[in-house]
Amino acid sequence: MDFVRHWFTKQRGHTPFDFQQQTWDACLAGRSGLVHAPTGMGKTFAVALGPMMQWCAAHADRDRWADMPAPPLTLLWITPLRALATDTASTLREPIAELGLPWTLELRTGDVSAAIKARQKTRLPTVLVTTPESLSLLLSYADAQAKFAHLQYVVVDEWHELMATKRGTQTELALARLRRWNPALQTWGLSATMGNLEQARDVLMGAPRTGRFSDPASLQPILIRGESQKSIRIETLIPDDLERFPWAGHLGLKLLPQVLAELDNVGSALLFINTRSQAELWFAAILKERADWIGQVALHHGSLDRKLRNKVEDLLRAGTLRCVVCTSSLDLGVDFSPVDRVFQVGSPKGVARLMQRAGRSGHQPGAVSRVLGVPTHAFELIEFAAARVGVDAKQIESRPPLDRPIDVLVQHLVTIAAGGGFDENDLHAEVLSTHAFRDLTDDDWQWAMDFVTRGGKALYAYPHYCRVAQDADHGRYRVSSQQIAKQHRMSIGTITSDASMTVRMVRGKTLGSVEESFIARLRVGDRFLFAGLPLELVRTQNMTAYVRRATRLSGNVPRWQGGKSPLSTQLADAVRAKFDDALEGRFEDAEMRAVRPLLELQRQCSVLPARDELLIESATTDDGHHLFLYPFHGRLVHEGLGALLAYRLAQLSPRSITATVNDYGLELLCPDPLNLDEATWRSVLTTDRLVEDLLACLNATELARRQFREIARVAGLIFTGYPGQSKTTRQLQASSELFYQVFSEFDAANLLLDQARREVLEQQLEIRRLKEALERITRMLIVQKPIAQLSPLAFPLWAEHLRENHVTSERWSDRVRAMAVELERTAEPVATPSG
């Protein structure tokens, strides 16, 4: 056993896991690969120790290490989160110090001090921990190639999180550049659970190497799976009395007493909530019931100020918290030792997500991870039962990598033009070697080149435009001036967010930020719950909402956006399979037995749809004529489908139809009865003219205009400005909206506009899933069923519609409750055979 392995065994107190050994061996053999292992299994050491072993083997004379100068940049570690960078650095420092390696390690993120940045201008450390943006920034300096000359390894942490984003594309492009400089570069990725791990590996590696550096089969990039998967147990809190008319989006605090009873008995717990506003509510409700837990219960969500979140994360690491109420903000990265118990409040939404959250519990490697589901309405019982099937069958969701985001390419061209310039053919080949741009057409490449050199096709002869220009003698492309390079560096980075407003106490302390649209709806004096505090809006000024503590909270609870992720295809399918089980009289899980009366009632007043049936219920209420369809494809798909059906039905004969959706289905509401035969249904559920009809009905221009905000920033059209900016830069400020408008009017063929439309269709409307849904429907039996009263499946849609169209939440819940009572009274009691 070599020196490093020996140290590992001593330090960790156990022999290395197989996947760690495998990774080290592969690394020593010069291979690249993707390592997949659950949180807390030692992934970091799996990929970090290989390079150290290799260095030790090459420098066997350990006595001389102390006098050696630190080796130049050898290992580059890319992480998606700045917060994570600090954690990683301290983990990596441990072996370096204890092995006595003469290595240096530094961070390079936006948070790093100017002094360190200045030092890194002359020399980079042996190990550099950085983010995709900071790496791009390093590539934008003219001496980049020299600084990276000795780089041998790149590690990309949390690749599952990066891959499906523009930052992932940015990473792909940067890696292609590093591989051009060192064709033998070894790339290692770390990833959590997802369905397309092979693809994730291929995306990270780019096109296979060819020619002199092509890999023999034994050295192809590999996929290493962490062997001892923690087994995952999913349990559900079953309510004592089940409402047979569940409604979506009600506050869901009904199970609070049971959750509190569970919390009484555990040392530490994470309570995952799907939306930030609900997290605020749970946090307040827990402290109201357990006032003595102040200081032991904390709140963590993405809108809270980074400093507040850091504090909570530190306390988590220290193990002093009883419970953290959190959202997906704790899904990623943040490393802390596992907790005793994980709760998932509300729909699990996806199999991978529930698995990852469950993985936060269970102390020892190999221990069981347990997650306790807390349903906020009855159907979620089925979702937890379905998620259990999904976990056992490994029906895990995939994350698709992005395809040709032209804004990221444009940014990269300017980055490389600033970083020493480029030869067009070389860079073209390099870009084509990435997965994201492997299918880039020559025309699109030409367009991107024109855009950075001439400003776009419409500007063919414009004499004064300059951003990137070709050298007269070498033919290399470089930025036209240092001013351009400087401006570009200020705007590098693809992370963008909605316009958000800072929430700050009048007396100075920053609490976090919320969407501008949320604050815009409030008036001065209005109260809302944020960061666990009842607050009152005092004034808004310069994108800051000044607040003070309110003495009491008004009954109206604000909702803000986010957290409306749809039920995944995998989970939705598993839910339908559970319906089929119920149809065949199989109620094997506790959840299914609990929800049985509800399913019986559905069968009694309507139909329980089988997997190959599309149920369409029709009903008439005081509100109008309702049609309820249940495709079970998640809310985004249903949103697109609802708009599409409303539009197509109105084409058949003019009428006004509104659509309401949830994860299971959609409601169409029309003032007049809609009696459609099967042929008509088939005609409006066709995939023909899908894109055209969607664009026509969705106010797509407006959606694209909004999507363009991010694109304009990535492509370098917008300067966010910086402190001490001169008047010249102020005169250069224009909104993305204005760019969208002038491009539409004066350069309609601009590919960035095209990208905005594509992103709306693909990301906001999930057009691929929508198309699949429609294709599936063509093979399904259409079951039309007039219903005398709302069925359990229809009721949540009716309630959702009511909520979207009514003013206060109090009035809404009163009406929903009254309706539920009325339905419950008229519904026949269902005899439940026990067992």
Next chain:
Amino acid sequence: MDAHSLTWHGHRFDLLAQRGVYWVAQRSLIVADVHFGKADHFRQAGVPVPWGTAEANLRRLNAMLDATAADRLIVLGDLFHARTGLSDALLDSLSQWRRQRRGLGIVVVPGNHDAHLHEAVPQLDLQWVAPVWREAGLTFRHDPPATDADQPTLAGHVHPAVRLHAPGRPSLRLPCFCFGETLALLPAFGAFTGMHPIRPRRGDRVVAVHPEGAELIDLTPHQGSAT
């Protein structure tokens, strides 16, 4: 041409969908915030703005001048965006336009963007008046006065816009005219200019300009017509 007429402090004005106001009695066309040269200025700094905005401005200006047969143009400031934007190409096409419109008087109140540019364009035969222009009991200026004006005032500078909400749809921002009690704001005329949402007061006459159809939308509540 879509036009809304209104009488304000005894003067009749026609609001035009091309984002100008025709002052009927004085046969004068009034525009604000043209920002000629803004696209050029951006391009020189490496920001790709498509070609054609200046030409579009001139086309729209011509359309209004022809339709109204105005014999004078009053510009409420920011006719030009920045000195660096005054490219040869731009000055050539402006000079050519000026030769075609030789009989037109052009009064320019300087704005914050072109306060020091009156020497830069002698060939355009512009009558620069500073800091404000007064005529027939009305004041014409670039930025609106900080306090309520003592004399009815027409101004630009703000690039006023209103936000329209429709249930279930993203909201829409549209440039607008806003005629208040003593202050009338004009929308920015230039094709490459942004906008800034305003909060009209009760009784203000607000007329929005639809971006594509080039039509006007009167948003004024019925009871509150301007005096």
